[in-house]
Amino acid sequence: MxxxxxxxDVSLPTLGVVGMxxxxxxxxxxxxxxxFLLLLLAIGAVxxxxxxxxxxxxxxxxxxxxxxxxxxxxxxxLGFFDVYSSPWFAAIYxxxxxxxxxxxxxxxxxxxxxxxxxxxxAPRRLERLPEHGQIEVDASPEVxxxxxxxxxxxxxxxxxxxxVRSDGTSLSAESGYLRETGxxxxxxxxxxxxxxxxxxxxxxxxxxxxxxxxxxxxxxxSGYDTFDPGPWVDTEGLSPFTVAVDRLDVTFEEHAxxxxxxxxxxxxxxxxxxxxxxAPQIRQTLKVNGPLKFGGASVFLLGNGYAPVITVRxxxxxxxxxxxxxxxxxxxxxxxxxxxxxxxASPRQLGFxxxxxxxxxxxxxxxxxxxxxxxxxPALVLGVYEGVLYPQGRPQSVYTLSTEKMTxxxxxxGEPLRLLLKPGQTIQLPGGRGSITFDSVQRWxxxxxxYDPGKVLALGGAVAALAGLVASLMIRRRRVFVHVRPVGRxxxxxIGGLAKGEDPRLGATIEDLLSTIAERTGxxx
Amino acid sequence: MTNETLALYANLGVYSAxxxxxxxxxxxxxxxxxxxxxxxxxxxxxxxxPALAGAGSSVNAPAPRVEGDGPDLPRTxxxxxxxxxxxxxxxxxxxxxxxxxxxxVHRPPLGNMFEFALVGCMFVVVVFVAISLRRDVRWLGLFVxxxxxxxxxxxxxxxxxxxxxxxxxxxxxxxxxHVTVATFSxxxxxxxxxxxxxxxxxxxxxxxxxxxxxxMSRLRTIVNTALPPARSLDRTAYGIYAVAFxxxxxxxxxxxxxxxxxxxxxxxxxxxxxxTFVIWVVYAAYLHARATTGWSARSAxxxxxxxxxxILVNYMVVNVFFVGQHSxxxx
Numbered sequence: 001m002x003x004x005x006x007x008x009d010v011s012l013p014t015l016g017v018v019g020m021x022x023x024x025x026x027x028x029x030x031x032x033x034x035x036f037l038l039l040l041l042a043i044g045a046v047x048x049x050x051x052x053x054x055x056x057x058x059x060x061x062x063x064x065x066x067x068x069x070x071x072x073x074x075x076x077x078l079g080f081f082d083v084y085s086s087p088w089f090a091a092i093y094x095x096x097x098x099x100x101x102x103x104x105x106x107x108x109x110x111x112x113x114x115x116x117x118x119x120x121x122a123p124r125r126l127e128r129l130p131e132h133g134q135i136e137v138d139a140s141p142e143v144x145x146x147x148x149x150x151x152x153x154x155x156x157x158x159x160x161x162x163x164v165r166s167d168g169t170s171l172s173a174e175s176g177y178l179r180e181t182g183x184x185x186x187x188x189x190x191x192x193x194x195x196x197x198x199x200x201x202x203x204x205x206x207x208x209x210x211x212x213x214x215x216x217x218x219x220x221x222s223g224y225d226t227f228d229p230g231p232w233v234d235t236e237g238l239s240p241f242t243v244a245v246d247r248l249d250v251t252f253e254e255h256a257x258x259x260x261x262x263x264x265x266x267x268x269x270x271x272x273x274x275x276x277x278x279a280p281q282i283r284q285t286l287k288v289n290g291p292l293k294f295g296g297a298s299v300f301l302l303g304n305g306y307a308p309v310i311t312v313r314x315x316x317x318x319x320x321x322x323x324x325x326x327x328x329x330x331x332x333x334x335x336x337x338x339x340x341x342x343x344x345a346s347p348r349q350l351g352f353x354x355x356x357x358x359x360x361x362x363x364x365x366x367x368x369x370x371x372x373x374x375x376x377x378p379a380l381v382l383g384v385y386e387g388v389l390y391p392q393g394r395p396q397s398v399y400t401l402s403t404e405k406m407t408x409x410x411x412x413x414g415e416p417l418r419l420l421l422k423p424g425q426t427i428q429l430p431g432g433r434g435s436i437t438f439d440s441v442q443r444w445x446x447x448x449x450x451y452d453p454g455k456v457l458a459l460g461g462a463v464a465a466l467a468g469l470v471a472s473l474m475i476r477r478r479r480v481f482v483h484v485r486p487v488g489r490x491x492x493x494x495i496g497g498l499a500k501g502e503d504p505r506l507g508a509t510i511e512d513l514l515s516t517i518a519e520r521t522g523x524x525x
Numbered sequence: 526m527t528n529e530t531l532a533l534y535a536n537l538g539v540y541s542a543x544x545x546x547x548x549x550x551x552x553x554x555x556x557x558x559x560x561x562x563x564x565x566x567x568x569x570x571x572x573x574x575p576a577l578a579g580a581g582s583s584v585n586a587p588a589p590r591v592e593g594d595g596p597d598l599p600r601t602x603x604x605x606x607x608x609x610x611x612x613x614x615x616x617x618x619x620x621x622x623x624x625x626x627x628x629x630v631h632r633p634p635l636g637n638m639f640e641f642a643l644v645g646c647m648f649v650v651v652v653f654v655a656i657s658l659r660r661d662v663r664w665l666g667l668f669v670x671x672x673x674x675x676x677x678x679x680x681x682x683x684x685x686x687x688x689x690x691x692x693x694x695x696x697x698x699x700x701x702x703h704v705t706v707a708t709f710s711x712x713x714x715x716x717x718x719x720x721x722x723x724x725x726x727x728x729x730x731x732x733x734x735x736x737x738x739x740x741m742s743r744l745r746t747i748v749n750t751a752l753p754p755a756r757s758l759d760r761t762a763y764g765i766y767a768v769a770f771x772x773x774x775x776x777x778x779x780x781x782x783x784x785x786x787x788x789x790x791x792x793x794x795x796x797x798x799x800x801t802f803v804i805w806v807v808y809a810a811y812l813h814a815r816a817t818t819g820w821s822a823r824s825a826x827x828x829x830x831x832x833x834x835x836i837l838v839n840y841m842v843v844n845v846f847f848v849g850q851h852s853x854x855x856x
Binding site (some may be wrong): 031034036038039041042045046048049052055056057060083084087197206253255256258259260263264265266267274286287288289290291298300302448450454455458459462463465466469470473474501502504 | 572592678681686687689690691692693694696697699705760763764767768770771774775776777781784785786787788789790791792794795796799800803806809810812813814815816817819820828835843847848849
């Protein structure tokens, strides 16, 4: 830097823009800053496990905001419900990776040079090194150096691949270059993992679909209930596969007691798939740990539930609606909520909203409940509304009823009408509004389809990082120096050692070297 | 189908192991208490590093290295010998208990918190016994058996879950790979945690020592003479962390592969994933601090303690209280 202060000037030296930049860069790439950022990353990740996250469960976030009127909006503004996509979290890991790259690049250059260079010349005074030892042997200096060279390459010393430099009366040997190589590989591989995550984020997509048994869906945006593409996904070019679910087998724990009773034990979906509309149909089973694969996309079985088949007729017996309606499970015993929307009903549209209970019983406090997740006593409990189903044509969830333009029907006693239906049962609606029939129960499979083009790269990066890590922690970088000095017909051998990082066995290695040299030169100690 | 008789025998195995460890713990404590007066009376300054510390720092001639106790402890440590035997016995009982638990449900015993705790304790004891075959670690016995006993007690009372089958998402070969390695590395972190605590205590005492060696209380004398020097403790802990950290990295990777197969995304910031990541980052910071000039071993060791705190949170808080896809505590 050419900004050396003038002798008379006692104020701080001016760094200039370049100087400031260089200073900032040096700070950012220092080990201390990296350490600080690492700790910040750990602390920054924690809120995401405490508060519900939108990317995992948007419903819980909405519940939280509703029940925490004062703190909720502030937490939201600070990004506590989207921690891992919040600017401050991104700032931490981006700074960390800039710091990492800034550290790794110069170190790689230095290491590249060191790997091709000779070990440094032996220092004059070996007893100043942290580990050292000395003996006198019955052999000439030349013989001793030869023996020492062989001993250094021994398996328990520096190994066959150590590099040795000889200067007439001394040897210097160095081993463990792979320690630094491993260290660099580890850090570079972490950058690869981050790049892979970014690729997955930009080019990957996920879609979810609830598919009632007997139905099929095809891989187009309109085929999904929800579709969440990355910003650079070509949504027109999805591969045109189809999946039909013929049957879904579900097993629950019947024997164990306590919290384990009713726990899910096995889900198997029997499917027919086609990779394109013209391709032959293939029968495949889809299980929880066994996704279906279509090129890069995989189909996962992530949920299941019940879809009661319901028929609604008008007063003349004309069928207004006949379909299997998926209900969403709310608890471990599959107490499920759903809505049946009869837009064909006139003069006012009809809506049914309520519960499906696979094993129905009436709880004194909670009302209609389910005691087991399987179909032991299936029942539908529904309230009836009439009015306008879709006010202003706004989109709405298929599982709930928007009742702002609807009124609930009452029973003869003036209480809200509650229908309890068992399979096969038909109930006439009051006031000649027709009837509702609960025909049967089908199951639905919750399919999640995902495409992540970065995942193979991420795995490769992670495995490389692990390999580099193991090398950098297990391999010892050592330098060992040998001096010989003739004393009459005998020779004094001094050995000194230096290690990078922790190396508790270096002292023992030097002892072993000395005794090997003594032994091979026929000296008895 | 579960075999309830076998599960019952497994619990009996845990109870007997606890009884054995209790006696072992008392014996270890008696041994430590007995070390102090004799050594300190004879020569308080000549205490040598035990075998774990490696060779001495300076050698003038290739002398045969001393095996076994080293010159510092010439007396026979009967209580420690009994304690070590009992620890091995307890370890065998835990292996038997874990095996019977697994046989009773026809799967690896890695499905709920009780089983994690049981297998984790088994690994702690097995690793400790394995180290003790090569090195004198009798000073560590009390601080390994104590936590094991505490964990087993919690496992059989608070975390206990009836033997039963697994959730569908857990039925995978990755259960064995991911959870076994996770449990094993937690076992290593546990032992290292004990050593780190001892290191901090010892550093503190050595500092006091230099200031006034006269006013040392008896307890302080015991602790100070029973434990290896602080530097050796620190090296031991570092050596264990250096093995545990790659294993934890492997746990993370294996978990991501499994998550990709079971849930369709290799990383989704589920609370368990978050805490596994936090643990990884904190221990990475520890290793980083070791290589950073200007950070003393002591401040680095505080990071290691924070890492173990995160492990405890990951096991006891995340499993039970946080909502996520890893809700397998069985509680």
